[in-house]
Amino acid sequence: MKRIFDTQLIGPFAAMVIVALIVALTTERFLNPGNLSNLSLQVSIVALIAIGSTMVIFTAGIDLSSGSMVALLTMILAQMLKFMGIPLMLALPMILIVGGLLGLFIGLITAYGRIPSFITTLAALIAFRGLALTFNNGSPIFSLDPALEPIFYGKLAGIPLPFFYLVFFYGLAAFVMNFTKLGREIYAVGGNPAAAVLTGINVRKVQTTTFVIAGFMTAVGAILMSARLNSGSPNYGQTLELQAIAAAVVGGASLAGGRGNILATLMGAMTIVIVQNGLNLNAAPSSVQNIVLGLIILLAVGIDMWRAEISALMGRIFGRSSSGSAQKVKKGV
Amino acid sequence: MKRIFDTQLIGPFAAMVIVALIVALTTERFLNPGNLSNLSLQVSIVALIAIGSTMVIFTAGIDLSSGSMVALLTMILAQMLKFMGIPLMLALPMILIVGGLLGLFIGLITAYGRIPSFITTLAALIAFRGLALTFNNGSPIFSLDPALEPIFYGKLAGIPLPFFYLVFFYGLAAFVMNFTKLGREIYAVGGNPAAAVLTGINVRKVQTTTFVIAGFMTAVGAILMSARLNSGSPNYGQTLELQAIAAAVVGGASLAGGRGNILATLMGAMTIVIVQNGLNLNAAPSSVQNIVLGLIILLAVGIDMWRAEISALMGRIFGRSSSGSAQKVKKGV
Amino acid sequence: TAQAENYPAPVPLQDGAQAPIDAITPTNETLRIAYMPPATEFNYYIAIGEGIKAVAAEEGVEVFMLAPQSGADINGQMGMIQDVLTQDVDAIIFGTHDEFAAAPLLKQAVDKGMAVLMINSDIPNFPTPIHGVVGYSQRNGTHNIADWAIETYGDNPLKVGIIEGQPGYHSTERVGGFLDGIEGNENFEVVVSIDGKWNVEGGNTAGMDILQSHPDLDMIFAANDYMIIGASFAAKALGRRDIVLLGNDGDTSGLEEIAAGNITATVNTSPFLMGKAAMHATIDALNGSYPGGWIETPTSIEDKDGAISVLQEPEKLFPQPSKEY
Amino acid sequence: MTTATPLWEFVDISKAYPGVLANDKVRIKLLPGSIHGLLGENGCGKSTMIKTLSGVQQPDSGQILHNGQPVTISDPQVARDHGIATVFQEFSIVPTLSVGENIFLGNMPRSRFGVIDWAKVHSEAARVLAEMDVDVSPDAITGTLSVGEQQLVEIAKAVAMDARMIILDEPTAALGEDEIERLHQLLRNMRGRGTSILYVSHRLDEVERIVDEVTILRGGKVVRASGETEINVSEIVSAMVGEDIGEHYPKEQNATAEVVMEAHGLATASGVTDASFALHRGEVLGLGGVLGSGRTEIARALFGTDELSAGQLILNGKPVRFRREMDAIRAGLALVPENRKYDGLFFNFRASGNITAASLGGLSRLGVLNLKAEEQATHDLIRDLEISTQAEEKTVNFLSGGNQQKIVIARWLFSDSDILILDEPTQGIDIGAKIAVYKLINKLTRAGKSIILISSDHDELLAMSDRIAIVQHGAITRTVEASDLTHDDLVRASADTTETNLEEVFA
Numbered sequence A, B: 001m002k003r004i005f006d007t008q009l010i011g012p013f014a015a016m017v018i019v020a021l022i023v024a025l026t027t028e029r030f031l032n033p034g035n036l037s038n039l040s041l042q043v044s045i046v047a048l049i050a051i052g053s054t055m056v057i058f059t060a061g062i063d064l065s066s067g068s069m070v071a072l073l074t075m076i077l078a079q080m081l082k083f084m085g086i087p088l089m090l091a092l093p094m095i096l097i098v099g100g101l102l103g104l105f106i107g108l109i110t111a112y113g114r115i116p117s118f119i120t121t122l123a124a125l126i127a128f129r130g131l132a133l134t135f136n137n138g139s140p141i142f143s144l145d146p147a148l149e150p151i152f153y154g155k156l157a158g159i160p161l162p163f164f165y166l167v168f169f170y171g172l173a174a175f176v177m178n179f180t181k182l183g184r185e186i187y188a189v190g191g192n193p194a195a196a197v198l199t200g201i202n203v204r205k206v207q208t209t210t211f212v213i214a215g216f217m218t219a220v221g222a223i224l225m226s227a228r229l230n231s232g233s234p235n236y237g238q239t240l241e242l243q244a245i246a247a248a249v250v251g252g253a254s255l256a257g258g259r260g261n262i263l264a265t266l267m268g269a270m271t272i273v274i275v276q277n278g279l280n281l282n283a284a285p286s287s288v289q290n291i292v293l294g295l296i297i298l299l300a301v302g303i304d305m306w307r308a309e310i311s312a313l314m315g316r317i318f319g320r321s322s323s324g325s326a327q328k329v330k331k332g333v
Numbered sequence C: 001t002a003q004a005e006n007y008p009a010p011v012p013l014q015d016g017a018q019a020p021i022d023a024i025t026p027t028n029e030t031l032r033i034a035y036m037p038p039a040t041e042f043n044y045y046i047a048i049g050e051g052i053k054a055v056a057a058e059e060g061v062e063v064f065m066l067a068p069q070s071g072a073d074i075n076g077q078m079g080m081i082q083d084v085l086t087q088d089v090d091a092i093i094f095g096t097h098d099e100f101a102a103a104p105l106l107k108q109a110v111d112k113g114m115a116v117l118m119i120n121s122d123i124p125n126f127p128t129p130i131h132g133v134v135g136y137s138q139r140n141g142t143h144n145i146a147d148w149a150i151e152t153y154g155d156n157p158l159k160v161g162i163i164e165g166q167p168g169y170h171s172t173e174r175v176g177g178f179l180d181g182i183e184g185n186e187n188f189e190v191v192v193s194i195d196g197k198w199n200v201e202g203g204n205t206a207g208m209d210i211l212q213s214h215p216d217l218d219m220i221f222a223a224n225d226y227m228i229i230g231a232s233f234a235a236k237a238l239g240r241r242d243i244v245l246l247g248n249d250g251d252t253s254g255l256e257e258i259a260a261g262n263i264t265a266t267v268n269t270s271p272f273l274m275g276k277a278a279m280h281a282t283i284d285a286l287n288g289s290y291p292g293g294w295i296e297t298p299t300s301i302e303d304k305d306g307a308i309s310v311l312q313e314p315e316k317l318f319p320q321p322s323k324e325y
Numbered sequence D: 001m002t003t004a005t006p007l008w009e010f011v012d013i014s015k016a017y018p019g020v021l022a023n024d025k026v027r028i029k030l031l032p033g034s035i036h037g038l039l040g041e042n043g044c045g046k047s048t049m050i051k052t053l054s055g056v057q058q059p060d061s062g063q064i065l066h067n068g069q070p071v072t073i074s075d076p077q078v079a080r081d082h083g084i085a086t087v088f089q090e091f092s093i094v095p096t097l098s099v100g101e102n103i104f105l106g107n108m109p110r111s112r113f114g115v116i117d118w119a120k121v122h123s124e125a126a127r128v129l130a131e132m133d134v135d136v137s138p139d140a141i142t143g144t145l146s147v148g149e150q151q152l153v154e155i156a157k158a159v160a161m162d163a164r165m166i167i168l169d170e171p172t173a174a175l176g177e178d179e180i181e182r183l184h185q186l187l188r189n190m191r192g193r194g195t196s197i198l199y200v201s202h203r204l205d206e207v208e209r210i211v212d213e214v215t216i217l218r219g220g221k222v223v224r225a226s227g228e229t230e231i232n233v234s235e236i237v238s239a240m241v242g243e244d245i246g247e248h249y250p251k252e253q254n255a256t257a258e259v260v261m262e263a264h265g266l267a268t269a270s271g272v273t274d275a276s277f278a279l280h281r282g283e284v285l286g287l288g289g290v291l292g293s294g295r296t297e298i299a300r301a302l303f304g305t306d307e308l309s310a311g312q313l314i315l316n317g318k319p320v321r322f323r324r325e326m327d328a329i330r331a332g333l334a335l336v337p338e339n340r341k342y343d344g345l346f347f348n349f350r351a352s353g354n355i356t357a358a359s360l361g362g363l364s365r366l367g368v369l370n371l372k373a374e375e376q377a378t379h380d381l382i383r384d385l386e387i388s389t390q391a392e393e394k395t396v397n398f399l400s401g402g403n404q405q406k407i408v409i410a411r412w413l414f415s416d417s418d419i420l421i422l423d424e425p426t427q428g429i430d431i432g433a434k435i436a437v438y439k440l441i442n443k444l445t446r447a448g449k450s451i452i453l454i455s456s457d458h459d460e461l462l463a464m465s466d467r468i469a470i471v472q473h474g475a476i477t478r479t480v481e482a483s484d485l486t487h488d489d490l491v492r493a494s495a496d497t498t499e500t501n502l503e504e505v506f507a
């Protein structure tokens, strides 16, 4: 437990709480129970996809493909449900498998083709959107299946189902990253790939695996997206990949790889969604929303980078007490 | 001259020629003189912006901000021309300055704030779009100035003006990269930043300078965009940054920095535009266009990566003659 | 001629906006026509395209569609028009989000003797002379649904939320028409207005957020059907089945949602029929039998019963309804 | 020894990093025409001092006098203008640029209009390389050269400046005996021309050979100042370490007759041509050879990194074939790579993650790691190998080079390997840490493990090996008892002279 909730979580957690406080103080209806359960709906899709994006980032890769993959998968799901008569209970696992396979495909090209993941996933970002457009003449497909909606809008004991998906998948991801061989190997590959090779870690396999996980989690996100809108569309998920990366980055994951806590990504995603929700509740125009989101990303990374300086400054202002903590936070895995 | 037109250009040039041949053979109207002069119009905006993106990539950075910056700058230009009564001849240099200043701003945060450029420019990508929306209530501003159009559509001796802009700016960029201190410093910073610091190269200044150049070239692109569309809009330039990066990458620039030829970026951009033109002439749907563009990016980088293997394979098939060239092509700048 | 049956009589364009019909010089044996909407991402333009194709098949002319994927990609659309200009097409039916950007290129097309018609527009003074404009009046359509809402619900005080599209002509006109319609009526109070980005996803988020910030809303008007479909999921999730949901377009899926009782009503603008009218007018222009001008296509307000009766004529719809009504 | 006014004088230079006082009132006087050794343990502040002198960073306090006048060296360009040239410890070549460009990096010859004069770059670089007797084309891309050649380019950068003072921070770490001798000759020539030279090295044999005076640092402070006495290695060592450390090479004989591994005619595409040897249980088999002779490549071939194109490897009597590193590790092999920084350590992990990295399979059941066992084993190894206890809590980037090296070796102790290949295991670490590594080698052989030791430090190789295999052009030409070889024999035997009659050498 101590291992999962380590010091790397403090920063992102503090950021989330501060942001929530500010929003709560300035916005009446923020703390309504209805709005709070709303938040878990709003955050769910991007936060689930961000699990995969974060793992890829831990290996020092990047996944730009998830937004387009969501579009493609919602179209495939819609096609299966509406035009191929495949029952929901069969279609859902198939979508998860397709997501995993698309991830596998990207992973194999990246790892075994020695092509930087920025390139492979950039190509996928463009090509998947094109593939999504080949279905149904590029038109959205609506009203898929009445049984689809409850997957997103359903509740258990008054709590929205997406909340439970978040708990389940983030629990699993935290377990994998902290207690399994795979998790350790992911950090090792991101930390020093050359050393990982020489210690017998199958670097390419590990990289490929993270893309399979990313594809699978993107499929989970795509299912929720389809359930939310009871439809598939080649336009869904635009810039979702950037939001997922932003969540990881606001959560403190280093793009250089090897460093970060998967639970911090959830907090990063929450921070972003709380701000957006607060702005929406105040009917702020999208111009303001964009500007604020840009600033949050910059601030989150900036604070992380300048931690030593800030702590030194704090030390100078409030006496020497906090000087030691700056070093500690960098503690490894 | 030999220095500028080195072996690194062969690959991208061959790719461009092969693609052009294929399109010419499959598409009747491709070789129409009208269509050929068309190509220089089509490629101009992305190719000019790609000059800056490529220089940033040479320093091992990435610039995701250019698309949004185009939107912002077209809105500022539109505002100046339409609502502030600033004459065109004054507004244009001002836009170039604003572009340079925005680049300076990004560069300073990146270089002196020690924040990875992926992050700063991702934040800018989001925030600039928001800023663009603050003008004119987020609505496009149409019909700016009749004198604007000829900047894009004008001709000199029957040749479209954008052709001359390309010649001028690429000539200048090639000169800077190969014959000036700055150019060599850009490669050095990308090749090994630590070494550059120890040799007395002001790494931060060099990084900042590349972003200033990128901002300036983006402003040039934004002016052409406004001239072409005689308007400003907060929606312009979406995914333009990815197209510019794609041009650099198809031209063989390494995202790891330190390696590449700026003229190859022009060929990369041409390759992409020729394919799009061919697809347009055949009325291919946007699904196909996306898929093909994704594949081109992958293939271009793949061929670059697997050059040694491919050449070995060729050697095995056609006799040993070509085996030596694989090493040669990797030769530096 | 046959034109009266195929489309309403055209209204002359404003002074200087009409390009001469007799200067059109078709070059191909089999007529070749380019349909160039602003984007493929809107089903609406695909539906128009199907109307165009249907007439093309009847009349034996060749038609192809070319458009960027995103409606924001005006630069891309201009590139495509430019590429088409180098081809031997006889006519261009286009729609655009930026008339001024398109103007210089369309001037070239007119000068080359092509027939040039604009679709889904109600602007009778395009910046350069063209041959015709086909579309419904955006402002009148939503004004009508406002009138309908007053008639149907206007007896009690109502709090209204508005989901706009991304800023621009279409959003301004549609929202403006609705606001014009309810102006002066004390029972209608607009309490919130936010951007739903024209799509289902954006409409859903916007709906969720405005229902959170204004739980007492009685009615939501969205500037297109996609956004109101998105908002309907939000209303359902929050248990607000009683809320009045109004859209605009008459998209097949929008009509089906109305028939299913998930949405209250929409402005049916019959894109499929609009496409047919535009294609007939274009062919007539190439034959010299179209006088030029704006063809206003009719709109109607469809509630549940109306939607069902529209859905009972699937030959006038695209895409086809998912079941038989 | 001259008594002229110092060319440079550094007075009470102090520099602190967060948490450490790296230089504490350091004073050094540099005389023209003299080679001045700056010595001390890892982390004592040598490189910090050098960075200050080169303008890379500013001192917190203290004064720098040039010919008696105070100056401020605000950046590397200013240092260059004052005639200071520096070869840094960290590689500071740009791998993507040509040799010529690297030599003039930051200082390219330019025409009147500020345009780079490529003809001059080429000719000047060629001149410098010729002067140094280095056979590398100025147009070659530096990244494609061997590590040793890159180091020579690095030195050429300093030579090209024709500086009045030249600073070298461990310039010989990647060089072989032959190159070191050539470098020394170059330095002596420069000294003859009145250049003042500041020289850092952990190879004390070198120090004895070339240095005129020394300054020794311990914990950031000067403990012995310039020119006091004759240079004597054991005194230097005790001044550096602060205590008498006794035997420098505490060799134990643990070799047995049992053969654990045999190589027959190994060859790879990367340059191994014909490697044959037998390795005994408890033995240290040294690989001796000049720079680029292919010792590292033999290690890679044994470890499954490079595919064998010919030959056979026999392990405990059974032929084996490793297709990748994992196969070799499973069979009980271990490789401590030449460059621990780039190929060995995970700087994002604490000691535990580094130590268990090669044994994750054994440490986990159904993919789930036994973290308790990991902590315990790490704790024990840190205690047994006398690794800084900070390693338990902090990531390894905070540790000294010696501690880092011990952690890499501890990885293979934990994985329970039987055969360890140590490639330059003491490169860049101080004498105290070296002795700790030697003791570790003894401990391993005592436990019946076998070691293949690659080292360019001939004294070390001779003292710590039981037998030595001579490597030339990727081939093992001869294997002899270490005790039958002298330093000179080794130099001659491994020298790059194909004509040399080896029988004669060993006669």
Ligand SMILES: Nc1ncnc2c1ncn2[C@@H]1O[C@H](COP(=O)(O)OP(=O)(O)OP(=O)(O)O)[C@@H](O)[C@H]1O
Binding pocket: D017, D018, D020, D022, D040, D041, D042, D043, D044, D045, D046, D047, D048, D049, D089, D398, D401, D428, D430
């Ligand atoms: N950039 C830095 N930030 C923080 N501490 C540093 C930095 N550079 C060096 N140190 C610390 O300063 C001390 C002196 O380091 P320095 O590199 O000068 O040692 P050195 O004598 O060159 O050692 P070596 O023989 O291993 O090269 C060490 O404790 C080191 O950890």
Ligand SMILES: Nc1ncnc2c1ncn2[C@@H]1O[C@H](COP(=O)(O)OP(=O)(O)OP(=O)(O)O)[C@@H](O)[C@H]1O
Binding pocket: D143, D144, D145, D146, D147, D148, D176, D271, D289, D290, D291, D292, D293, D294, D295, D296, D297, D454, D456
């Ligand atoms: N990246 C490279 N590309 C091409 N050739 C290389 C490369 N690295 C090394 N070589 C060549 O391979 C041979 C071995 O080089 P290296 O300096 O690594 O020697 P080594 O085997 O480590 O030598 P040592 O015996 O000192 O361990 C040399 O001929 C060198 O020029």
Ligand SMILES: [Mg+2]
Binding pocket: D046, D047, D048, D089, D169
């Ligand atoms: Mg040092």
Ligand SMILES: [Mg+2]
Binding pocket: D295, D296, D338, D423
């Ligand atoms: Mg070696």
